[in-house]
Amino acid sequence: KAVNIQPLIELRHRYLVALTERDGATARFKHAEQNIRRQQDLYRDGATSKRNLQVQQTQWQTDKALVDASGVQGKAIVDEARLLWGKKLAEWALSTDSDSLSAFLSGRKALLQITLPVDKQLANDIHSIEVEASGNRSAAAKAELISAALQTDNTVQGESYFFQIESSRIRTGMRVAAWIPEQGENQFGVVIPKSALIWYLDQASVYVK
Secondary structure, three states: EEEEOOHHHHHHHHHHHHHHHHHHHHHHHHHHHHHHHHHHHHHHOOOOOOOHHHHHHHHHHHHHHHHHHHHHHHHHHHHHHHHHHHHHHHHHHHOOOOOOHHHHOOOOOOEEEOOOOOOOOOOOOOOOEEEEEEOOOHOOOEEEEEEEEEOOOOOOOOOEEEEEEEOOOOOOOOEEEEEEOOOOOOOOOOOOHHHHHHOOOOOEOOOOO
16 A cells, blocks of 8 residues: 555654754753853852852753753654654654655655565565556556565555555555565576567477577
8 A cells, every 4th residue: 555654754853853952952051061160160269159059050950851851852753763664764754864755745756565465475585566556467667675564554464565666646545456476486497588489380489599
């Protein structure tokens, strides 16, 4: 099926906001560190009261807690993205460079979640498959593997994988048919192009050099 990437985009926006808040908290914390060192020097020289030093220490602790909290919030978003979308899509979404998702946002590409039957697995050497929305094999287009999905389709409950396909005809929510090579024993032989056949008296002959 074609997956809606809106939740992934929302995670990206939350992460960027968390980064901004962390940068602001870090800047305030650095300023508080400078202030507390200044207050400590003044206190040792007898130029300020202990009360002023304590106030500055409290501010330093508050700013440090905000830095720690923003870091925890950012990590929680990263963990959530990886759990829901896998490592590769999470990296694309949480990168400061959004070029990896721009094709999906423009509709030039579609994100597919392909779920196999329970007893099937995707072979390690398969990096692309053929898909088509109407089930017409002759009109199928190539979809490229992104990564394995950590969550599966409840209706099928087999292993799931994320693929990307360059197609403006596949819309979010559409079901697609997929043609996937199966793992099996090696078959030995040759492929004979039709143009290499020589017909004589209704029989085909092939010359091999």
